[in-house]
Amino acid sequence: MLHIVACIKQVPDTKIIKMNPKTNTMDRASAPAILNPYDAHAVEEAVRLKKKYGGTVSVLTMGPPPAVKAIKKCIELGADEGYMISDRAFAGADTLATSYALTKALEKIAKQRPIDLVICGKMTIDGDTGQVGPGIARRLNIPPLTGVKKVVEINKEKGYAIVHRKLEDGYEVVQSTLPCLFTVEKDINDISFAPLPNMIKAARYQPTIWTADDLEDVDRKQLGLKGSPTIVSKVWAPPKPEGGELLEGSTKEKVEQLLSLVLAKKELFQ
Amino acid sequence: MPEKFDCIVVGAGPAGTACAYELAKAGVNVLLLERGEYPGAKNVMGGVLYRKMMEDIIPEFYKEAPLERPIVEQRFMMMDKESAITFSYKGLEWGREPYNNFTVLRAKFDQWFAEKAVEQGALLVCETVAVECIVENGRVVGVRTDRPDGDIYADVVVLADGVNSLLAKQLGFHREWRPDEVALATMEILKLDKTVIEDRFNLEPNQGCTIEIFGDATKGIVGTGFLYTNKDTLSIGVGTLLSGLIKHKMKPYDLLEYVKNHPMIRPYIQGSEPVEYLAHLIPEGGYHSIPKVAGNGVLVVGDAAQLVNAIHREGSNMAMTSGRLAAETIIMAKAQNDFSESMLDQYRMKLMESFIGQDLKKYKDATHHFERFPQYFEQYIPMMNRAASQMFTVDGASKWEKQQKIWRDLGSAKQKFKLARDMMKAWKVMK
Numbered sequence: 001m002l003h004i005v006a007c008i009k010q011v012p013d014t015k016i017i018k019m020n021p022k023t024n025t026m027d028r029a030s031a032p033a034i035l036n037p038y039d040a041h042a043v044e045e046a047v048r049l050k051k052k053y054g055g056t057v058s059v060l061t062m063g064p065p066p067a068v069k070a071i072k073k074c075i076e077l078g079a080d081e082g083y084m085i086s087d088r089a090f091a092g093a094d095t096l097a098t099s100y101a102l103t104k105a106l107e108k109i110a111k112q113r114p115i116d117l118v119i120c121g122k123m124t125i126d127g128d129t130g131q132v133g134p135g136i137a138r139r140l141n142i143p144p145l146t147g148v149k150k151v152v153e154i155n156k157e158k159g160y161a162i163v164h165r166k167l168e169d170g171y172e173v174v175q176s177t178l179p180c181l182f183t184v185e186k187d188i189n190d191i192s193f194a195p196l197p198n199m200i201k202a203a204r205y206q207p208t209i210w211t212a213d214d215l216e217d218v219d220r221k222q223l224g225l226k227g228s229p230t231i232v233s234k235v236w237a238p239p240k241p242e243g244g245e246l247l248e249g250s251t252k253e254k255v256e257q258l259l260s261l262v263l264a265k266k267e268l269f270q
Numbered sequence: 271m272p273e274k275f276d277c278i279v280v281g282a283g284p285a286g287t288a289c290a291y292e293l294a295k296a297g298v299n300v301l302l303l304e305r306g307e308y309p310g311a312k313n314v315m316g317g318v319l320y321r322k323m324m325e326d327i328i329p330e331f332y333k334e335a336p337l338e339r340p341i342v343e344q345r346f347m348m349m350d351k352e353s354a355i356t357f358s359y360k361g362l363e364w365g366r367e368p369y370n371n372f373t374v375l376r377a378k379f380d381q382w383f384a385e386k387a388v389e390q391g392a393l394l395v396c397e398t399v400a401v402e403c404i405v406e407n408g409r410v411v412g413v414r415t416d417r418p419d420g421d422i423y424a425d426v427v428v429l430a431d432g433v434n435s436l437l438a439k440q441l442g443f444h445r446e447w448r449p450d451e452v453a454l455a456t457m458e459i460l461k462l463d464k465t466v467i468e469d470r471f472n473l474e475p476n477q478g479c480t481i482e483i484f485g486d487a488t489k490g491i492v493g494t495g496f497l498y499t500n501k502d503t504l505s506i507g508v509g510t511l512l513s514g515l516i517k518h519k520m521k522p523y524d525l526l527e528y529v530k531n532h533p534m535i536r537p538y539i540q541g542s543e544p545v546e547y548l549a550h551l552i553p554e555g556g557y558h559s560i561p562k563v564a565g566n567g568v569l570v571v572g573d574a575a576q577l578v579n580a581i582h583r584e585g586s587n588m589a590m591t592s593g594r595l596a597a598e599t600i601i602m603a604k605a606q607n608d609f610s611e612s613m614l615d616q617y618r619m620k621l622m623e624s625f626i627g628q629d630l631k632k633y634k635d636a637t638h639h640f641e642r643f644p645q646y647f648e649q650y651i652p653m654m655n656r657a658a659s660q661m662f663t664v665d666g667a668s669k670w671e672k673q674q675k676i677w678r679d680l681g682s683a684k685q686k687f688k689l690a691r692d693m694m695k696a697w698k699v700m701k
Contacts, residue, residue, distance in 0.1 A: 195418040199395045200273060200301070 002055030004046040004117045005109060006079065007136065008103055010063050010070035020238055026126065033066065035073045038121025044153065044189050045182075053154055055116075056080050056096040058109060058267055062090055062101055068207060075202035076194040082207030083109060089212040090223030095127070099135025100222045106140065117157055118181040122147060131185035140181070145174060146171035148182040148257035160196065208243040246255050272425040275301045275393075277600055279430055280400045280437060282309035282407060284586045285572025286430030288327050288593030289381045289600075294390035296601050301422065302384065302392050303415065305399045310380025314550035314622060316384050316457065317498045317505045318480060319374045322586035328595055336691070338373040339478025340365055340501035343471075347534070349495075349673045350655035354534045365477050373478050373498045373505070375459070400554065403427060409566030410441070425569045426600055426609045427530055430593065433551045435574035437450040443570060444561030449513035450474075450641055451555030453493060453580065456522040457507025457532075460542035464502045465557035470498050470538055481538075482583065485651035487529050491518055492641045494583070495529045497538060504539060506530060511631075511641055563621065564614040569596045577626055581700070588626045595620040608663055636699045642665040645692065653679065 009035045017031035046057040058081040071082035085105045093101065118137070123130035130146070137144030149171060150164040151228040159178045164171045168187050194202075212218060212248065220228060240247050245261075248253045262268065277293055279286045282304035288532055290302040306312040317343065324331050332340075343360035347664060364370040388394050404412040405423060412423035429437045433452060438444055438523035465473070471479040478499045488493030493510030502698050508525050553559065553576040560577070563570045571577075579588065599617040603609050621627050639645055657676045667675075 113542040194415060196395075196398065196422060197273070197416065198416050200422075201399055202391065203395050205391045 002049065002116045002154065003113050004049060004060070004119060005058045005060055005106060005115050006039065006043045006046045006056060006074065007106075007118060007120045008059050008061050008070055009036045009121075009124050009134070010034070010061065010067040011036045011124050013089055014125045025235060026029060033069065035070045036121055036124045036126075038123060038125070038184065039050055040073070040077065040191055041186050041188055042119040042121045042182075042184050043074045043079055044191050045184055046116045046117075048189060049117075049154060050078070050080075052078075053114045053156070055196075058111065058113075059084060059130050060084070060102060060105055060109065061076070061184060062093070062098060062244070063106070068209075070241045072202045072205055075205045076198050076199055077191070078194070083203065084207045084209045085211070085215065086209055087211040087213075089220065089223050092228060093223065094228035094230035095131035095225055096229060097108050097225075097227035099139060101212075101215075102132065103136050103139040104218055105162065105210060105254060106136065108210070116179050117154065118142070118179070120181065120183045120185045122185055130183065132180060137181040143176045143180040144183070145176055145180060146183045147185055149185045149188050151182070151188075154178070272419070272421050272423055274412075275299050275424075275428050276424060276604060277301070277428060278303065278400075278422060278424040278466070279392075279428040279573070280413060281305075281432055282387075282394065282396075283380060283430060283432060283572060284383070285574070285577075285589035285593040286428065287387050288590040289428050289430065289571060289597045290394075290593075291327055291383075291390055292594050292597030293600060294387055294392035297391070298597075300425070302387060302390045302394045303398050303413070304384070304394065304396045306396060308396055309394070310377040310383035313376045313380050314455070314457070314548045315376055315586060316455065316496045316507055316509075316583065317373045317375065318371050318583065318586070319379065320584065323587035323590045323594075325368070327590060329415050332367075332369060332372065336374070336378040338368045338375060338503075339473075341371050341373060341474060341478045341480050342473070343477075345479065346516045347480040347481060347485075347487075348651045349483050349487055349532070349534055350652045351486055352533050353655045353659060354483075354485075354687045355556050355658050356653055356663065360479075360565040365474075365604035367680050373480070373500050375485065375500060375503075375505075377565070380548065391514050400408060400431065400437060401427075402440055405441075410568040413437070420669045423434055425615070426603065426694040427500045427566065427595075428596055428600070429568065429574050430572050431561060431574050433553045433573040435570065438570050438574055441565060441568065443565065444637065446483075446498075446601065447555065447559070449474040449516055450511055450638070451553065451559045452577070453509045453511050453551050453552040453554045454549065455507055455509035456526045456547075456549040457496075457505055458526065458544045459500070459546040459548070460504045460506060460539055461502065461545045462504055462539070462542040466541070467499050467502070467504065472695060473499065481537070483529070484575075487535075488514070488531065488647065489520065489528065490514065490516070490524075490526065490644060490648035491520065492558045492637070492644065495535075495537065496583070499643060503545065504542060505531075506535075507548075509639070511554065512551075548550060553578050554579075554637055556580065556637055558638075559632040560630070563618050564599075564611055566611045566614075567609045568643070569599065569614055569617050571596045575621075576673075577621075577630070579629050579633060579635050582629070584629075589624055591624060595624065603628055606692060628630060633700065639699045643692065643695075645697065650689070650692070673693065 012031040018027045057079045059079045060083045120133035134144040147166040149166045152162040276299040279290045293300040342365040345358040388396040399416040400413040403410045483495035486501040491510045491514035495508040498505040571592040578585040578590040
């Protein structure tokens with residue numbers, strides 16, 4: 001029986017968020033909080049693996065009390081248990097401090113039930129760094145497998161996992177020992193439409209919430225703002241792409257125009 | 271084995287949420303289903319929430335609910351092309367406790383109200399559509415949702431699924447609504463600086479104003495325009511019977527644009543930015559259109575039961591009260607473990623005895639009357655405007671001459687007789 005833990009985060013929906021034009025920071029109040037889309041795929045994959053191999057799926061998040069909503073969303077997707085670490089001491093954490101706090105929580109979860117696999121989304125859509133997953137793996141001293149787009153096999157008895165990792169020009173097939181950590185791409189799966197019993201379970205569900213004091217062997221200097229060496233020196237909005245050419249006419253005409261434009265670029269075919 | 275609740279409420283608008291709140295408070299195990307991403311996500315109204323009926327459910331709700339402004343002034347405009355006769359009542363007693371009514375934005379308010387029901391113990395499940403009632407041996411025993419393993423059972427199902435109420439229609443409680451039984455309302459929420467709103471509408475901070483606009487707002491079609499003040503937005507909209515739009519071949523958004531650009535209205539909204547656009551059907555069939563509201567194991571509340579007083583633009587209050595009365599009935603039914611139609615029909619009686627039944631009965635022919643005789647909106651409002659202009663224009667003509675002119679403007683003896691008869695008729699349907 002596998003124990004898979006998905007690490008998730010509640011983020012502002014950056015598709016509709018407004019940027020403050022003066023400070024170039026996100027106006028977080030302008031967008032609803034959602035489950036980070038990559039993390040939804042992480043949870044979905046964990047639930048699929050549970051269905052295939054049997055086991056338990058837990059989710060873990062760090063955040064303010066409203067982040068319970070994101071955990072409930074994971075329960076809808078089929079997760080069994082939810083854990084949240086929530087404390088002022090965690091506030092202002094960068095990826096280094098975040099991965100430290102999450103690792104401490106994972107260690108506590110592992111004491112209750114040993115963990116075989118940690119799955120994270122590739123990155124969050126508010127920070128876009130993709131550093132927390134590997135950061136956790138390093139601290140737990142387990143192999144990080146980033147950019148996973150397919151899980152071929154998990155074999156707990158023999159202690160290995162085989163996955164496809166997305167590369168720029170294809171994918172690589174990797175075998176790793178268990179336990180290990182995946183960060184997953186969006187194309188790893190399609191999110192299923194949650195069954196009604198899950199919805200009802202989620203509506204009732206209250207996650208386990210831990211403060212910094214509930215975690216063991218915590219070095220408080222490594223938490224929150226104090227444990228965050230990252231300095232944001234400048235934030236700016238990316239320039240809007242310019243130029244381009246709009247093709248007009250019927251679909252057939254447009255295809256012909258496009259074709260002649262592409263064929264004219266001889267350097268593409270050398 | 272699918273789970274069984276005491277009660278399933280379909281739809282987390284004011285009616286459904288009020289019902290779920292009251293049931294949960296009484297310890298009834300209730301599931302509240304909502305199709306939107308959150309309660310209020312798909313709900314639309316002009317924006318007036320009545321204090322009394324809400325307080326019947328949550329006393330002193332105004333201390334914590336997300337409200338926009340308490341309304342201290344209600345204006346009524348009889349509008350022509352470039353003039354308007356305005357009646358208004360402004361009373362500062364409405365600006366303090368216990369208040370009369372408030373402007374609200376439904377996306378915020380409905381969410382808050384549903385959270386209150388959840389605090390009482392109701393179970394809220396969103397993004398889930400009830401597609402049909404499960405009927406066994408002639409009684410409703412649950413609902414089928416669009417989700418996998420989506421059947422869910424209950425002793426009684428409350429249909430608060432809004433104006434079209436597909437579920438009640440499937441049960442044969444009502445037919446498809448006729449175009450003269452529903453109005454189509456389109457509205458926009460316009461962003462405008464708080465202080466500008468207060469200046470333009472002559473308000474102190476935390477005071478609000480509503481304007482109902484008759485006549486040219488709807489180009490003579492039976493209906494009204496409205497302009498309400500929120501905290502830092504205005505709600506402007508126009509609602510007309512669907513039959514009127516069809517007859518005049520009007521597009522509802524064209525009508526809204528017309529109102530927004532009307533010289534009597536434009537100055538109020540100048541410089542504002544549209545931030546939201548909404549449209550919804552409103553049940554305005556009134557008393558004659560109230561469908562069957564109780565069956566074996568099922569009750570119908572709110573818009574789904576056509577509980578709207580179009581003349582006084584009241585609906586959310588009727589929704590809440592109907593939800594509360596349905597809950598009272600269910601609590602009684604549960605005590606006797608009898609969810610048959612004859613038991614649940616007490617809800618219909620409560621409804622008819624309440625202000626809802628009384629008011630809808632009083633105006634039972636009003637909407638139909640104004641729809642059948644378009645001259646009220648098309649002719650009489652412009653006539654009143656001309657008379658006022660005549661009377662108040664100082665041009666050297668004597669007042670007696672002016673009266674004569676106004677009298678002549680009413681037309682021939684035959685036309686005057688018709689006018690008098692129309693006024694009598696209007697009085698009859700409104701009294």
